[in-house]
Amino acid sequence: MSPYAGPVQDLIDELGRLPGIGPKSAQRIAFHLLKLPTPDAQRLATAITEAKARVAFCQRCFNVCEGELCDICADPRRDGNLLCVVEEARDLVAVEKTGEFKGRYHVLQGAISPIEGIGPEQLRIKELLVRLDPEGVQEVIVCTNPNIEGEATAMYLARLLDPLGCRVTRLASGLPVGGDLEYADELTLGRAIEGRRTLDAS
Amino acid sequence: MSPYAGPVQDLIDELGRLPGIGPKSAQRIAFHLLKLPTPDAQRLATAITEAKARVAFCQRCFNVCEGELCDICADPRRDGNLLCVVEEARDLVAVEKTGEFKGRYHVLQGAISPIEGIGPEQLRIKELLVRLDPEGVQEVIVCTNPNIEGEATAMYLARLLDPLGCRVTRLASGLPVGGDLEYADELTLGRAIEGRRTLDAS
Numbered sequence: 001m002s003p004y005a006g007p008v009q010d011l012i013d014e015l016g017r018l019p020g021i022g023p024k025s026a027q028r029i030a031f032h033l034l035k036l037p038t039p040d041a042q043r044l045a046t047a048i049t050e051a052k053a054r055v056a057f058c059q060r061c062f063n064v065c066e067g068e069l070c071d072i073c074a075d076p077r078r079d080g081n082l083l084c085v086v087e088e089a090r091d092l093v094a095v096e097k098t099g100e101f102k103g104r105y106h107v108l109q110g111a112i113s114p115i116e117g118i119g120p121e122q123l124r125i126k127e128l129l130v131r132l133d134p135e136g137v138q139e140v141i142v143c144t145n146p147n148i149e150g151e152a153t154a155m156y157l158a159r160l161l162d163p164l165g166c167r168v169t170r171l172a173s174g175l176p177v178g179g180d181l182e183y184a185d186e187l188t189l190g191r192a193i194e195g196r197r198t199l200d201a202s
Numbered sequence: 203m204s205p206y207a208g209p210v211q212d213l214i215d216e217l218g219r220l221p222g223i224g225p226k227s228a229q230r231i232a233f234h235l236l237k238l239p240t241p242d243a244q245r246l247a248t249a250i251t252e253a254k255a256r257v258a259f260c261q262r263c264f265n266v267c268e269g270e271l272c273d274i275c276a277d278p279r280r281d282g283n284l285l286c287v288v289e290e291a292r293d294l295v296a297v298e299k300t301g302e303f304k305g306r307y308h309v310l311q312g313a314i315s316p317i318e319g320i321g322p323e324q325l326r327i328k329e330l331l332v333r334l335d336p337e338g339v340q341e342v343i344v345c346t347n348p349n350i351e352g353e354a355t356a357m358y359l360a361r362l363l364d365p366l367g368c369r370v371t372r373l374a375s376g377l378p379v380g381g382d383l384e385y386a387d388e389l390t391l392g393r394a395i396e397g398r399r400t401l402d403a404s
Binding site for chain 2: 004006007008010011013014015017018019020021025027028029030031032033034035038041042043044045046047048049050051052054055064066088089090093109182183
């Protein structure tokens with residue numbers, strides 16, 4: 001039996017479903033929220049509701065955005081020849097922060113991971129393929145994470161895109177192997193973009 | 203300038219205010235919520251709203267509860283002679299789980315911490331004092347945390363309650379059950395030696 005009254009336990013349960021929040025953290029956060037003045041706690045609830053109501057995914061690149069197209073896709077000054085493929089919108093933000101990339105993006109919304117049962121068909125790969133010709137993409141820079149899932153996704157994309165006459169490049173080493181793209185500092189990530197290599201699909 | 207659209211940044215900011223959630227975790231959780239189906243994310247928002255609307259603090263012991271009195275204060279079978287003073291409601295739950303304590307509780311809602319600017323007047327100490335006589339409390343077990351703030355709070359309570367003819371006890375410090383002597387820190391081991399008990403060989 002749960003030791004807490006219904007609504008308290010409900011709150012702990014919901015918090016515990018968030019990534020990186022264990023049962024103890026969920027409990028700590030729940031009591032923190034209960035002790036907060038109601039308007040302060042309510043701001044978080046409202047932020048969730050608002051974000052879910054107003055934020056959608058860009059129809060073209062699947063970045064988070066408020067309208068149909070995100071700011072980057074809607075910006076005519078971005079170089080349509082270059083397409084940077086990332087796993088998540090937060091990776092896009094990490095690449096943007098380097099200031100090294102002037103092309104457009106495509107957010108896969110994940111990476112191939114047999115362990116988690118995520119195959120290519122769950123990712124936005126179909127949507128990537130239909131963009132290449134109309135947008136005149138010359139080069140796809142695969143900016144997936146330098147870990148197993150990211151590398152597998154990169155290889156899959158290389159094999160898929162190579163026959164289409166599209167140059168496929170991968171971020172240079174310089175990123176610590178086994179790390180997460182979002183935690184890389186701007187300089188390292190910038191260097192990695194500068195030194196990108198052609199992926200050999202043979 | 204924030205790299206995210208307004209509602210996304212608002213959500214990240216609000217999540218970042220939670221205890222133990224840094225900026226990177228806040229970002230990760232925000233994108234997790236954005237990717238969730240809306241009803242799933244909305245459940246968290248609703249849980250916060252519900253908890254704030256329905257959960258209050260017990261008028262007597264300041265445990266979290268749904269009505270005026272918590273289940274423990276409302277239970278006539280609990281021993282009114284014994285009062286266990288804890289810092290937070292989650293500590294009360296930890297003590298309850300032991301099944302060793304049959305008395306009542308008093309939740310201070312914090313501990314004395316000059317660094318954080320928390321003095322005795324911010325805690326539920328006045329409310330503790332007015333309970334002692336009417337409830338016929340014989341012994342107050344101070345179950346604050348065994349850290350600087352908790353010890354300071356315990357000392358303060360001992361000085362306050364001693365002249366009132368109330369027995370004030372403190373949880374025993376010592377080695378955790380199942381622990382290894384060689385991994386115990388000096389302070390804990392010192393306390394364990396200090397508080398050694400005669401073994402009854404009968």
